[in-house]
Amino acid sequence: MNLAHPHFLWLLLVPVLLAASDHLRRAAAESAAWPGIRRLWAGPRGLAPSHNGARLPVRWRLWLGLAVIVFALARPQWGKIEERVFDQSREVLLALDLSRSMLATDVKPTRLARARLLLESLLDKLKGERVGLLVFSGTAFLQCPLSPDYEVLREFLPALDPDYLPEGGTDYGRLLKAALEAFSNEAGADRYLIILSDGEALTEEWRTQLETLKQRGIRVVALGVGTEAGSVVPAKDGSLVKDERGAVVMSKLNPTTLKQLASATGGAYAESSGWVDLPALLQQTVERGKQGAMAERKTVRLGERFQWFLAPALLLLLWSYWHEFPVSPKARDLRRARARAA
Secondary structure (H helix, E strand, O other), rough: OOEEHHHHHHHHHHHHHHHHHHHHHHHHHHHHHOOOOOOOEEEOOOOEEEOOOOOOOOOHHHHHHHHHHHHHHEEEEEEEEEEEEEEEOOEEEEEOOHHHHHHHOOOOHHHHHHHHHHHHHHHHOOOOEEEEEEEEEEEEEEEEEEEOOOHHHHHHHOOOOOOOOOOOOOOOOHHHHHHHHHHHHHHHHHHHEEEEEEOOOOOOOOHHHHHHHHHEEEEEEEEEEOOOOEEEEEEOOOOOOOOOOOOOOOOOOOOHHHHHHHHHHOEEEEEEEEEOOHHHHHHHHHHOOOOOOOEEEEEEEEEOHHHHHHHHHHHHHHHHHHHHHOOOOOOOOOHHHHHOOO
């Protein structure tokens, strides 16, 4: 037998302490015998005579019922139960660029808004895949771990903007490192990293992660969000971002890094200056894997037996309420009694 929550057994101290307190109360009541005075005990069937030295009823049903309830809370388990589980072993990690250049308007309404719309269209088409969300700029952060529940991702998407992360820029090295940590280590799973960015990489450290991506079978599906003509980038104060010389910065799509990532990992690249069917693009990449299709597996778990203890515990408590708890005597109206006597 196994207990799922053995720490609940500490609650057994409650009925033990209550039983000890009740025993002390009964001992005090029995020692206080009044000679020559007849005592009456109020029970569930009314008043009954009691002789000096008679013991008060022991509430063993109450204490035993509480103890059995505590044991049920610990969730006793025994007996193996086999279950068939159909699992989708395909993992999709969405990586959204939150650098300030994503606020450029060469893609309407903005690059970032277009990226959000593309991700929402993908979530509408996915079924059963485990999907996670990673945001990056000068740093990278796993916002939502891999899960088949997409509603959490939908709630986070509208709130994401460049102020969400503390460092600006675009560091693909940190992005790939965070992605490798986010994917599971299950064997036989297809893994896809979908990157939506304008491609302006500031370092070349990401190249050291390529071999690890290949070994773990992670395919990169990259979307270049922006145009070659580019656009100015708005600053936090409403002005335009300028370089150290005071010239207005013109942000252009630089797809070189994204193309290299997709090519090196057997993925795909597309530009999103126009509308891109991201689900179809992902499906084309999935066709190269196919090992991540729906898989059937058997799991073995212990059977829950706590309900076997709840029923007798409730019966003991009802039995205790009926036999062991005294009734409260009703107050008498002495004025009406005097009037009847008169």
